[in-house]
Amino acid sequence: MQILIVKTGDAIGELADRRGEFSRWIRDAAADGGAHDWTDVDARLHSLPEHNLDAIIITGSSASVTERSPWMIRTESWLRARIDEALPVLGICFGHQMLAQALGGRVVKNPVGREIGTIRASRCDDDDPLFRGLSRELVVNATHVDTVHTLPAGARLLLTTDLDRHAAFAYRHHVWGVQFHPEIDAEIMRGYLDAREHILRSEGFDPAALRSACTDTPNGLQVIRNFLRLASPGDEAVFSRRM
Secondary structure: OEEEEEEOOOOOHHHHHHHOOHHHHHHHHHOOOOOOEEEEEEOOOOOOOOOOOOEEEEOOOOOOHHHOOHHHHHHHHHHHHHHHOOOOEEEEOHHHHHHHHHOOOEEEEOOOOOEEEEEEEEEOOOOOHHHOOOOOEEEEEEEEOEEEEEOOOOOEEEEEEOOOOOOEEEEOOOEEEEOOOOOOOHHHHHHHHHHOHHHHHHOOOOHHHHHHOOOOOHHHHHHHHHHHHHHOOOOOOOHHHHO
């Protein structure tokens, strides 16, 4: 499969030096042994390809879709065209928010505040294949300030957390957004907490407690692997609808 990772942001400096960029984390989480052909393109700097694609993953970012930068508007238009072609799409964090905005939803700064660390999420849909094989309560890693306030018309709510009522959604049969980071493990999560320690203290968090609660999240890895299976020619859930 030809998988495009749409880069929309950068890993923080120390983590980037040690663990690479978001695209590397996603490929590592997929653990596909080289079975897929991965390409990553920075949407902020380059035009995105329109052909020879089998699936799309949109990364996280420290930017906000509420900024409405030209590259964001351009990328949203490109996404709508790819979605109309029935290409499987997975949006992660900022990517989740960009998908929602592109499809007519609304993104705002979360009125209940930042969500960060290893958190619990509850499934709202027992049948969606993105969460195939997972329990109703998931443990995932998250770091975000914005939230999808209003889902796109026709979207299905899949997941909620204590601080985010729209933590994952599905659109049609081939588009998914997840507010959490399935590609972030405990080491990376601790790195983000360390980098944001001063901000977290100013917002009333206990960074040490958050740090001690960090864990790897097999649930997140399963979500990425489920998406890749759904996008593959052997899975009838998505592929048959593209024929």
